[in-house]
Amino acid sequence: MEEWLSFSVYRNYELRIAFMASLDLEKSAKEAFVDDNFDLAIDLYTQAIEMEPKNAVLFADRSQAKIKLCNYTDAAADANRAIELDPSMSKAYFRKGTACMKLGAYRTAKAAFETGAALVPGDSRFAKLINECDKYIAEEMTHAKKTSTLDASPNTLTSSVGSHSSDAVAVKDTKQVQSTSQQASDKPKHRHEYYQKPDEVVVTIFAKGAQSKNVSVEFGEQILSVSISEDAYHFQPRLFGKIIPEKCRYVALSTKIEIRLAKAESINWTSLEFIKENLVLQKPNVQLGSQRPRYPSSKSRAIDWDKLVAEVKEEEKTEKLDGDAGVNKAFQDIYKGADDEARRAMTKSFLESNGTVLSMNWKEVGAKKVDCSAPDGMEMKKWED
Numbered sequence: 001m002e003e004w005l006s007f008s009v010y011r012n013y014e015l016r017i018a019f020m021a022s023l024d025l026e027k028s029a030k031e032a033f034v035d036d037n038f039d040l041a042i043d044l045y046t047q048a049i050e051m052e053p054k055n056a057v058l059f060a061d062r063s064q065a066k067i068k069l070c071n072y073t074d075a076a077a078d079a080n081r082a083i084e085l086d087p088s089m090s091k092a093y094f095r096k097g098t099a100c101m102k103l104g105a106y107r108t109a110k111a112a113f114e115t116g117a118a119l120v121p122g123d124s125r126f127a128k129l130i131n132e133c134d135k136y137i138a139e140e141m142t143h144a145k146k147t148s149t150l151d152a153s154p155n156t157l158t159s160s161v162g163s164h165s166s167d168a169v170a171v172k173d174t175k176q177v178q179s180t181s182q183q184a185s186d187k188p189k190h191r192h193e194y195y196q197k198p199d200e201v202v203v204t205i206f207a208k209g210a211q212s213k214n215v216s217v218e219f220g221e222q223i224l225s226v227s228i229s230e231d232a233y234h235f236q237p238r239l240f241g242k243i244i245p246e247k248c249r250y251v252a253l254s255t256k257i258e259i260r261l262a263k264a265e266s267i268n269w270t271s272l273e274f275i276k277e278n279l280v281l282q283k284p285n286v287q288l289g290s291q292r293p294r295y296p297s298s299k300s301r302a303i304d305w306d307k308l309v310a311e312v313k314e315e316e317k318t319e320k321l322d323g324d325a326g327v328n329k330a331f332q333d334i335y336k337g338a339d340d341e342a343r344r345a346m347t348k349s350f351l352e353s354n355g356t357v358l359s360m361n362w363k364e365v366g367a368k369k370v371d372c373s374a375p376d377g378m379e380m381k382k383w384e385d
Contacts, residue, residue, distance in 0.1 A: 024336060025051070026058065033065055041065040056086035063095040067102070070202065070258065075099040079112075090119040097129060104206050104255040106136045139191065189233050194272045201243075201269060203259040205235065212252035217259060219245035222274070226257065240269040334360075 029044035045062035052058060063078035079096035082089055093116030100109035110133035117126035192205045203224070207215075210228050218225040222242050226235040239261070247262035263269075335343060341362040349359040352370040359365050 056082040072099040072102040201261040205257040215252040219248040238274040
């Protein structure tokens with residue numbers, strides 16, 4: 001009985017400390033995400049997942065951070081893992097659908113959005129994205145149908161010429177085929193889209209099956225040139241604003257070509273291509289650096305949100321808690337501010353003494369087993385069944 005109880009106490013404290021540390025990491029990861037520090041957020045979520053590998057929320061939130069960094073393949077994998085752990089989590093289906101859309105897998109994305117919509121019928125975001133998927137799927141089917149028709153046109157022409165003896169009929173059929181080919185060549189073979197950040201513009205060209213060896217991308221001061229030799233595709237727009245060619249880069253994937261254009265100026269591009277009428281470039285409505293944006297208020301007097309947040313944090317620091325809550329908060333504060341050796345010492349001493357000793361001296365604690373220590377005026381007793 002004594003051995004079983006000791007193991008139970010040890011295991012409970014071990015899980016408690018791991019859970020507290022995981023909560024701290026998750027909170028820090030969310031703060032990093034809000035501050036647009038997505039790399040740090042992913043690293044912190046990864047550490048938290050190592051402590052809680054079956055926490056579906058952590059995988060879903062890490063997926064969102066990876067989407068922000070355009071790492072859509074890994075984002076979809078994290079969303080799938082979240083769904084495996086918790087099939088009722090609607091935001092996991094939302095993350096999966098978003099990542100799959102960026103990868104050009106519209107049917108998979110639509111299925112994910114439909115499942116998520118069934119879980120939260122009142123969320124209009126899913127319906128909007130399902131409609132977008134339907135639009136892209138229809139475009140793909142139309143493109144495939146036109147390609148199939150064009151491939152069959154020469155055979156149709158040969159048959160037509162062979163079955164008519166009149167030269168006039170043959171000339172007429174030839175002109176019809178040439179007209180159809182001309183109309184097809186006027187339309188772009190691959191769809192493209194873009195989005196922007198304060199310092200860069202990301203252009204995506206959806207060219208499924210294009211081999212990287214056949215893709216050529218060149219950057220000029222205000223020119224982007226993209227060529228795919230295998231299907232004679234060429235896209236060369238004059239850009240809305242100037243870029244820094246040496247800082248631009250691209251990657252050719254199996255479903256798309258992703259191009260990152262480094263802006264020469266932190267201005268808002270109202271379109272990807274240059275528009276002659278836009279002579280005045282507007283500065284983006286963003287604040288760079290450590291300053292947080294101020295939000296408008298519907299009241300007559302605006303609320304200073306930064307001041308309000310600071311006051312709440314100060315109240316949390318000075319809040320006095322009683323009982324176990326006070327002990328937990330004190331332990332969290334000490335643990336958070338300690339170095340690695342001190343944390344190991346705290347964990348080892350606390351667990352081995354069944355919660356009666358808390359030491360930060362690793363040289364002393366690491367050298368021997370920490371025994372239980374009763375407070376002054378009390379003595380330790382063993383449990384008896």
